[in-house]
Structure formats: structure tokens, C-alpha cells
Amino acid sequence: MSTFLVLYGTGEGQTEKVATRIGDVLIDRGHEATTVDANEVSPNFAIDDFDAVLVGASIHGGKHQPSVREFVTATRDSLATKPTAFFQVSLSSADEGGEAHAAGYVEEFIEATDWHPDRIGLFGGALRYTEYGFLKRLVMKQIAKRKVTEMPDADSAGDIEFTDWDEVEAFAADVAAFAEGRLGITPPVADDRAGLE
Numbered sequence: 001m002s003t004f005l006v007l008y009g010t011g012e013g014q015t016e017k018v019a020t021r022i023g024d025v026l027i028d029r030g031h032e033a034t035t036v037d038a039n040e041v042s043p044n045f046a047i048d049d050f051d052a053v054l055v056g057a058s059i060h061g062g063k064h065q066p067s068v069r070e071f072v073t074a075t076r077d078s079l080a081t082k083p084t085a086f087f088q089v090s091l092s093s094a095d096e097g098g099e100a101h102a103a104g105y106v107e108e109f110i111e112a113t114d115w116h117p118d119r120i121g122l123f124g125g126a127l128r129y130t131e132y133g134f135l136k137r138l139v140m141k142q143i144a145k146r147k148v149t150e151m152p153d154a155d156s157a158g159d160i161e162f163t164d165w166d167e168v169e170a171f172a173a174d175v176a177a178f179a180e181g182r183l184g185i186t187p188p189v190a191d192d193r194a195g196l197e
């Protein structure tokens, strides 16, 4: 068993939802996963308590959450000694033709923080109209109309989710396998299965 930190920044909760799903995959695999909002990190938070770290952020107005950027900059030296991954949630990743934008945000983040994660995941986000004020709702509806080619159905509240959960789970499993390899451990669940055979 290894200990994973999943630290995230979120505006309307979609990145938190993605971080939680990643944590669930790691736990199902037999690891320990701690999911933390970057805004709620205490000053004595010890990143060295964790064997591996995943950091996630969403994009608002072309930028990631400053709290995530600050965390990564402050812990960069420690991150460099562990298996790490970065995941990003944005509307660009939901849009056919938006890949270059999504990749550009990551590139800018890596350049600014000088952190080089081992794995990167890019996920489509959500339009949480129920969380927006009047003006933001209007602007986001217009942006979505212009930018998004294929619009999934809205839920009963009117929100629209683009996140591909199979992709999120595959990413989490890939990061776990990579970390297990680097840490030189056998996946705990696979161990149990071997014992049963």
C-alpha cells in the first residue's frame, strides 16, 4: 500500500468531483488516498507524508487557481523526488479543436512553476449554470454556444457535464501503475487476488 495525495483547486466543484473519483480509484486499488482542497492546506501540511502526489486545477479566464500554483511552487523540490501527476479540467478539453488551448494552459503552468509531472491528464469540465450569477450565466451560455461543437444533455437542474469518467478512471489507474513501478511495490489489490488464486 502507498499513500497518495490528491490536491486540487476548484471554482464550481467539477475538479473536486474529478479529484474524488481519482481518489476512489486509488482506494479501490488498495492504496490510501487523501483528497485536499488547495485553499484549505494548513501551513504545517507535510507533503513528505505522501509517497506520490497528484495535483489538479481548473481553468477560469485562461488561468489555474492561484492556490494550486502557489502550492506547487512552494513544494516543487519535494515533488521532484516523488511520482507525480497533473490533471486539468477545462471547457477547452470538451471542445473539438480546443486541444491546443488546453495543452497551452498546461505548458504555461509548467513553465511558471518549473514542475515537471510524470503524467498529465486533460479532462472536459462542466457548465454549472446553477452556480453562476446572472451575468456569468449569460456569458458562459454565449461562450458555450460559440465554442462547444457537441453539447451533452443538461441534467434536471440545467447543468451540463462534459467530463468523460472512463478517461478519468483510466488516468488514475495509469498514474497508480506508474507510481507502483517507481516505488517498487506490487499493487495491494493484485496481491490479494494472487493470494486467492
Ligand SMILES: Cc1cc2nc3c(=O)[nH]c(=O)nc-3n(C[C@H](O)[C@H](O)[C@H](O)COP(=O)(O)O)c2cc1C
Binding pocket: 009, 010, 011, 012, 013, 014, 015, 016, 058, 059, 060, 061, 062, 063, 089, 090, 091, 092, 093, 124, 125, 126, 127, 128, 136, 140
Ligand atoms: C468564469 C469562467 C471562466 C472560464 N474560463 C475558461 C477558459 O478560459 N478556458 C477554458 O477552457 N475553460 C474555461 N472555463 C470552463 C471551466 O474550466 C469549466 O467550467 C470547469 O468545469 C470548471 O471546473 P471547476 O468547477 O472545478 O472550477 C471557465 C468557466 C467559468 C465559469
